[in-house]
Amino acid sequence: MTSEQIIAQLPYGPDFLFVDSIEKLDENSITGTYHFKGNEYFYPSHFKSTPVTPGVILTETMAQIGLVSLGIYLISLKQKNLESALIALTSTAIDFYLPVFPNEKIRVHSVKEYFRFNKLKCAVEMRNEKEDLVCKGVISGMIRF
C-alpha cells in the first residue's frame, strides 16, 4: 500500500485533514508531515488576538498520522475491508513543549506499542522544522468492522 493510497483512505474532509505526506512506514512505525497553512479555519478564533495552533488540533494531527494512517496500513496487511469500519479515539495522554504558529511545518513520528483485539496503541511525538520537540505522548484508538 502506497502513502498516497493511505492518505486517500483517511476518513476526513478537507477542513479536518492534517496529513500532507507519509515519509516512512513499516509494521512498527510511521513518519508523516503536515504544513499548517496560514488560513486554517481555527486561527481567527484561537486566539482572537494571536493565531496559535490549538492543542486539540496538534493532538488530532498526531492521531491522524501516528494512529489512523498506521492503522490503515496495518489493516491492509491483514487484508480486511475498511469500507464499513468504524474508528474511535479511545485515549490520549500528551505533553506539550512548544507552540506551533501559522505556516509551520511539523513532522510526526509514531511507534506501535501494540495492535491487538482491534486496538492500536502508539507512542507518538511531533517535532517542528528545527527538529525541536513540540509534543509527545501515548494515543490509542479502536476499529470495529
Next chain:
Amino acid sequence: MSQSKQEKMQALLEIMQPYAQDPSALANLKEETQFIRDLKINSANLVDIILDIEDKFDIEIDNDSMDKMMNVGSALEVIEAKLAAK
C-alpha cells in the same frame, strides 16, 4: 504451583482496579460481575486488562477466548483452560 480460584480472582481484581469505574461493583466482585455492564470498563481498557492478564498468568489469549470473557467467571474459566493447556 497452582493458584486457587480465590487467588486468581484477587489477581484479577488488582488488574481491573485502575480501569473499573464502579468502585462498589469492584468491591462486591462476584463471578457474575460483567466487565462492561457492571464495572463500567470501556472496550479499549478491556483490551489492556486482557493484556495484563496475559502477563500476569503468562498465557496467550486469542480472539475467540477474548469474546468469551464477558464476566469474571468466564475470564477465570479462560485463564484456567489456558493454564491447563500449558
